[in-house]
Amino acid sequence: MKLLxxxxxxxxxxxxxxxxxxxxxxxxxxxxxxxxKEALYAPFxxxxxxxxxxxxxxxxxxxxxxxxxxxxxxxxxxxxxxANALEAAGKDLIQPVDPAKLPSLADAYEFAxxxxxxxxxxxxxxxxxxxxxxxxxxxxxxxxxxLFSDELKGQVALPNVSTTQGPLALQMIETALGSDDPKFGxxxxxxxxxxxxxxxxxxxxxxxxxxxxxxxxxxxxIGRFGWANLLKTVPSARWATPKEGQSxxxxxxxxxxxxxxxxxxxxxxxxxxxxxxQQKLAEGQVDSPVNQKVTVSDEIxxxxxxxxxxxxxIRFLPAKSTLENRDAWLEAWNAKVAQ
Amino acid sequence: MFQDRRLGLxxxxxxxxxxxxxxxxxxxxxxxGAFQTPEGxxxxxxxxxxxxxxxxxVFWRTFRLGLYVTAISAVIGYAVAxxxxxxxxxxxxxLVATLVLPLMISPVARTYAWVVILGKTGIVNQFxxxxxxxxxPARILFSETAIFIGLIQLFFPLMVxxxxxxxxxxxxxxxxxxxxxxxxxxxxxxxxxxxxxxxGLVVGGxxxxxxxxxxxxxxxxLGGSKVLMLETLxxxxxxxxxxxxxxxxxxxxxxxxxxxxxxxLKRLATRKGGK
Amino acid sequence: MRLAGQTILFLVLAFLIxxxxxxxxxxxxxxxxxxxxxxGLSLRWVARVxxxxxxxxxxxxSITLGIGATLLALLIGVPAAYxxxxxxxxxxxxxxxxxxxxxxxxxxxxxxxxxRHLVIPLGVGILPALFIGHTALLIPYAVRIVSGSLVNLRxxxxxxAVLLGASRLQSFTKVVxxxxxxxxxxxxxxxxxxxxxxxxxxxxxxxxxxxxxxxxMMAYMEFNYDPSIAALSGLLALMSLVIVLVAEKLLGLxxxx
Numbered sequence: 001m002k003l004l005x006x007x008x009x010x011x012x013x014x015x016x017x018x019x020x021x022x023x024x025x026x027x028x029x030x031x032x033x034x035x036x037k038e039a040l041y042a043p044f045x046x047x048x049x050x051x052x053x054x055x056x057x058x059x060x061x062x063x064x065x066x067x068x069x070x071x072x073x074x075x076x077x078x079x080x081x082x083a084n085a086l087e088a089a090g091k092d093l094i095q096p097v098d099p100a101k102l103p104s105l106a107d108a109y110e111f112a113x114x115x116x117x118x119x120x121x122x123x124x125x126x127x128x129x130x131x132x133x134x135x136x137x138x139x140x141x142x143x144x145x146x147l148f149s150d151e152l153k154g155q156v157a158l159p160n161v162s163t164t165q166g167p168l169a170l171q172m173i174e175t176a177l178g179s180d181d182p183k184f185g186x187x188x189x190x191x192x193x194x195x196x197x198x199x200x201x202x203x204x205x206x207x208x209x210x211x212x213x214x215x216x217x218x219x220x221x222i223g224r225f226g227w228a229n230l231l232k233t234v235p236s237a238r239w240a241t242p243k244e245g246q247s248x249x250x251x252x253x254x255x256x257x258x259x260x261x262x263x264x265x266x267x268x269x270x271x272x273x274x275x276x277x278q279q280k281l282a283e284g285q286v287d288s289p290v291n292q293k294v295t296v297s298d299e300i301x302x303x304x305x306x307x308x309x310x311x312x313x314i315r316f317l318p319a320k321s322t323l324e325n326r327d328a329w330l331e332a333w334n335a336k337v338a339q
Numbered sequence: 340m341f342q343d344r345r346l347g348l349x350x351x352x353x354x355x356x357x358x359x360x361x362x363x364x365x366x367x368x369x370x371x372g373a374f375q376t377p378e379g380x381x382x383x384x385x386x387x388x389x390x391x392x393x394x395x396x397v398f399w400r401t402f403r404l405g406l407y408v409t410a411i412s413a414v415i416g417y418a419v420a421x422x423x424x425x426x427x428x429x430x431x432x433x434l435v436a437t438l439v440l441p442l443m444i445s446p447v448a449r450t451y452a453w454v455v456i457l458g459k460t461g462i463v464n465q466f467x468x469x470x471x472x473x474x475x476p477a478r479i480l481f482s483e484t485a486i487f488i489g490l491i492q493l494f495f496p497l498m499v500x501x502x503x504x505x506x507x508x509x510x511x512x513x514x515x516x517x518x519x520x521x522x523x524x525x526x527x528x529x530x531x532x533x534x535x536x537x538x539g540l541v542v543g544g545x546x547x548x549x550x551x552x553x554x555x556x557x558x559x560x561l562g563g564s565k566v567l568m569l570e571t572l573x574x575x576x577x578x579x580x581x582x583x584x585x586x587x588x589x590x591x592x593x594x595x596x597x598x599x600x601x602x603x604l605k606r607l608a609t610r611k612g613g614k
Numbered sequence: 615m616r617l618a619g620q621t622i623l624f625l626v627l628a629f630l631i632x633x634x635x636x637x638x639x640x641x642x643x644x645x646x647x648x649x650x651x652x653x654g655l656s657l658r659w660v661a662r663v664x665x666x667x668x669x670x671x672x673x674x675x676s677i678t679l680g681i682g683a684t685l686l687a688l689l690i691g692v693p694a695a696y697x698x699x700x701x702x703x704x705x706x707x708x709x710x711x712x713x714x715x716x717x718x719x720x721x722x723x724x725x726x727x728x729x730r731h732l733v734i735p736l737g738v739g740i741l742p743a744l745f746i747g748h749t750a751l752l753i754p755y756a757v758r759i760v761s762g763s764l765v766n767l768r769x770x771x772x773x774x775a776v777l778l779g780a781s782r783l784q785s786f787t788k789v790v791x792x793x794x795x796x797x798x799x800x801x802x803x804x805x806x807x808x809x810x811x812x813x814x815x816x817x818x819x820x821x822x823x824x825x826x827x828x829x830x831m832m833a834y835m836e837f838n839y840d841p842s843i844a845a846l847s848g849l850l851a852l853m854s855l856v857i858v859l860v861a862e863k864l865l866g867l868x869x870x871x
Contacts, residue, residue: 025822030837055822056833061578068581068729072737074821154478160564162579200481200563210839215459216480233839338393347701351709354694354753358712362750365727366719419626422619434623436858441630443854445811447828448847451835452633455640455650455844462636462650492630553720555814556832570722574817577726590723597718 022050024264027066027078029251030056030206031226032286039280044271050264058204059084060162066093066256076259077268081164082250083322085121090323094254096120101266104273104291109308112250112290116319121252124272125287127224128248128305128314129168131240132208137218141240144169144176147219148190153197155218157211160201161333168247169221170329171317176244182321183328192336201337209233223249224305228285231303248305248314251287282306370594373587388588394572398592401569404483405551408490412498412547413540417528420502435503438496446493446556453489453561454480481563489557494550498543505539506532541604549597569593634851641845652841659841660849669846671823672830675741676810679826683748684756684805688798691756696790698757699764714754721814724751729818740824747815752805759804763797764790803861807854 028036033056041052055062059080066075070093078094088094096119099105105113105122112123131141138152147156159165173187174180191198199217202208209230211217222230230237253272255265271277278289282296285303288310296306305314376383388394423434441449456462457479464476479485509532517531533540558568564575573589576582636650641659643652663669694713698706716724728743738746767790775785791798816826825833827850835843 027822030833033837053823060580064578064581069734071734198565199478200565203564204836206837213839215476216478334391334393344701344703347697347703350693350697350701351703353690354757355709355712357690358715358750358753361732361746362716362719362724363712365731366723368731369723369727415622415626418619418622422623425616425619434627437627437631440855440858441634443807443811443858444634444851445828445831445847446813447811447831448637448843448851449634451843451847452637455636456633460649492633495626495630549718553722553814555722555817556828560832560835570720570814573722573726577818583730586723586726590720590726593720593723594718597720601718 022048022261022264023053024048024050024077024261024268025053025055025075026268027055027057027062027075027080029059029079029225030204031229032284035281035284035286039284039286040272040277043277044268047271048264048267058162059164063088067091070257073256073258075256076261076265077253078256079124079251079253081319082115082121082123082252083164083317083319083326085252085254086116086319086323088254089116089118089120093257094120095257095259095262097122097255097269098266101263102270102273104270104275107275107293108273108290109292109311111311115250115252121254122269122273123250123252123290125225125281125290126248126250126305126311126314126316127288128246128310129165129172129221129223130246131219131221131242132212132227132230132237133220133240134212134218134234134236135238136236140238141219141242143242144172144244145190146242147173147221148194148197152219154199156197157199157202157208157217157220158191159205159221160203161329161337163203163205164249165205165221165223166201167322167326167329168223168249168317171247171315172242172244175315176242182325183332184325185332188329188332188336191333195337212237225251225287228303245313245315248316250316366590369583369587370591371587372583373591384584384588385591388585393567394585397567397569397572400483400566401552402596404487404490404568405548407487408494408551409498409544409548411491412495413544416495416498416502416543417532420499420506421532423499423503424506435500438499441492442496446554447560449492450489450557450560453485453492457485457488457561480561481565483562483566485561486558486566486568489561490551490554493554493557494547497546497550501539501542501546502536503539505536509535537607541607545601545604548600552596553593637844638848638851641841641843641848643841643844646840659845662842663846663849666834666842668825668830668834669827672825672827675824676827679741679744679748680806680809683745683752683809684802686745686749687752687756687805688760688801691753691801692760692794692798694753695757695760695764696786699761700769713757716750717754721751721812722817725815725818728815733819740819740821744816744819744824744826747819748809748812751812751815752809755805755808756801759801760794760797763794767793799864800861803857807857 033054041054045052055065055075062078063080063084066073066078066088069075078088080088085094099113099119102122108123112126115121115123131144131147133141137155141147146152147158159169161167161170167184170184170187170191173190174184177186177190179186199211202211202220205222205226206229208217208220208222208226210233212220212230212234227239253269255262255269259265273291275291275293278287278291279294281287282289282294282304283300285300288304288306296304301307305311373384374380374382389398423431426434454461458464459476459478459480463479464473467473468476513531513535514527517527522530553570554568555570555574558566558571559574562568562571564571567575569589569592573586576585576589640650640652642655642657643649643659644654644656645652697703698710703709724747728747732738732746733740733743771793772785772789775789776782780788811828812826813828813832816829820826820829831843831846
């Protein structure tokens with residue numbers, strides 16, 4: 001019995017010791033991790049002779065964790081939305097990147113090089129957000145307001161306001177209702193009115209493929225980065241092109257303040273932005289590239305939000321607007337929708 | 340031989356200190372946060388918390404579901420316990436083991452089984468639509484009903500086991516005596532069995548009610564973010580908004596409810612003594 | 615009357631065990647997604663369970679945690695039970711309540727409290743914090759079950775041993791321990807399984823690279839709706855089942871529950 005006790009204690013200590021070897025802790029969205037492993041993590045680990053420790057989850061949770069651990073940061077590099085980055089910068093949770101250490105950055109689209117100012121973040125992908133539906137169940141979706149139609153009652157899952165996609169969906173609904181109120185007042189009222197017809201407000205986009213596959217829902221709103229997975233799980237899924245257009249966002253990488261190896265962090269970010277990795281991710285239909293050197297066939301481009309024209313067509317929600325209005329959205333949502 | 344009470348204290352010291360320092364202290368600090376306001380000590384966090392209709396609804400829902408689960412468990416629990424007590428010794432051991440078995444399985448596994456069963460393509464809906472009772476599959480997941488079913492399956496054994504214990508301790512001749520005096524089964528149950536097994540009911544009731552209040556996995560998976568219970572609300576408030584004030588308030592509410600349940604049910608049990 | 619009772623019993627047992635058997639069968643599915651009835655039977659998802667790296671890593675964490683926390687809980691819990699039962703020291707009732715307190719505090723609060731007031735301010739690592747949390751959770755079980763055994767052990771046996779020349783320590787190790795051995799084993803098994811399946815405490819206490827198996831299973835399910843979770847659940851349940859059956863045979867475990 002005593003032997004077992006010592007053995008377990010030794011085991012605990014050993015695990016702690018191993019963690020001291022060269023590691024880089026990254027915090028990322030949970031989608032497409034298998035593809036990322038192949039295109040990014042494994043090759044990088046081989047190149048640097050280090051180990052990547054990966055934290056996954058939705059960005060609000062990961063940002064909250066970042067804040068909670070601010071005194072002793074656990075994460076080195078974090079991938080989240082541009083609005084998250086702006087907020088993190090304001091809370092002094094991230095540090096500027098040094099563009100000189102990121103040669104791949106020169107190949108990126110102009111708008112991805114310094115999206116939130118002060119070199120606090122670099123864009124690694126951009127995406128459109130639109131409605132997706134199961135064509136076996138639903139004929140088609142023409143407008144964002146169709147989400148609230150009788151035909152789709154009880155089959156819709158919308159993103160929770162706390163997710164990145166939530167405000168993006170609200171923005172389009174507000175536009176469809178003929179208003180450009182940045183507080184999304186009308187959109188939130190609309191959602192509140194129909195709340196009983198909505199199946200659930202998802203917290204993690206990765207749940208959508210399984211919900212649709214199981215028949216729990218037939219319609220949802222997701223970002224393009226989740227499209228490949230959805231199509232794989234639900235071959236009858238379709239990406240709608242509603243008449244009001246699509247919204248979208250940009251995901252960025254930042255270095256956490258107090259990261260224990262900023263050099264390694266820069267190397268990792270540079271590798272993620274490199275043509276090599278961005279090409280693989282694009283071909284796997286995982287993420288739309290920001291690296292202009294990436295070229296893909298038309299067929300693959302179909303599956304991505306690809307190219308400068310596409311970027312121009314998406315109604316991005318400016319990060320600044322998100323930061324300014326988020327409290328108002330949360331208030332209104334909690335008061336009207338959540339109950 | 341055991342008069343050296345100090346030695347007794349020494350034996351108790353490691354465990355007690357461990358719990359005090361490593362457990363009660365951090366928890367107490369967390370809970371005290373619920374009583375702190377910008378002006379010093381006060382209850383304003385609580386009033387703020389209950390001012391939001393969402394929070395009131397979550398509180399009420401958690402309490403309500405806890406009551407339903409406990410009540411139904413008690414009724415069916417007695418039926419099951421009475422059947423088991425009647426069985427032969429060997430069967431009894433097997434039946435009890437069957438009851439204990441679910442307790443040993445991870446709640447994650449048990450809850451996901453329900454996702455498969457209650458989903459729109461699950462067997463419940465397959466049965467309902469297949470036999471023509473329903474035209475289209477019913478929505479069962481992401482609702483209070485789903486949580487209720489999940490919770491009952493989780494906690495039912497915790498009600499039955501103490502009841503079995505209590506029934507076993509009934510003097511053998513009490514029930515036959517009552518029957519001989521002309522009581523029917525309902526009267527026997529209500530006036531004889533129930534009062535005498537009250538203690539078992541209290542233990543079972545406490546375990547089930549408190550368990551339901553503090554369940555996390557089942558409401559998280561079967562309820563989703565539309566149907567929140569106190570624990571899933573707590574998790575959401577902390578992980579998304581770093582709202583530790585709300586976390587502290589919910590923590591205090593849960594602990595107070597646990598203690599009150601304990602105390603109230605104990606009082607009910609010992610109030611009338613034996614008849 | 616008896617028939618009604620038997621029927622209810624049968625239905626209830628089906629309700630309790632049924633879903634679980636279903637998930638085991640679903641784990642043997644040959645299809646792509648988690649469904650019942652499964653499309654064909656195959657062991658491929660069972661095999662896949664062993665390939666997923668995070669399952670292996672978190673399984674190791676959960677096992678280490680389970681064994682370690684239970685051992686520590688017993689190490690300090692058995693003397694505590696003995697002290698309480700035999701010595702009746704001053705403040706025994708207060709101490710009993712303190713030792714039982716982890717049961718009434720919801721796990722999620724324990725995890726949060728340890729994170730906020732132990733891990734962050736004092737820099738205690740996540741794994742040690744999990745260890746502390748789990749041990750604290752298991753102490754009430756250890757004390758209660760072992761106390762139950764001690765109550766049934768007659769005091770005069772120990773007194774006789776001392777009278778016959780044994781030291782107090784010898785009397786404890788050679789007389790008391792062997793007789794409460796069953797209670798200790800029962801406490802170990804129940805403690806281990808409780809720790810292994812524990813979710814709420816570990817919710818806040820996980821970090822990149824450190825997680826327990828049940829939490830990892832939940833995270834996995836959020837993105838992958840395939841039968842590997844069902845297969846894993848089945849395997850874990852098999853493990854629990856074996857432990858419980860062996861315990862029931864050897865010790866008559868039902869007496870302690």
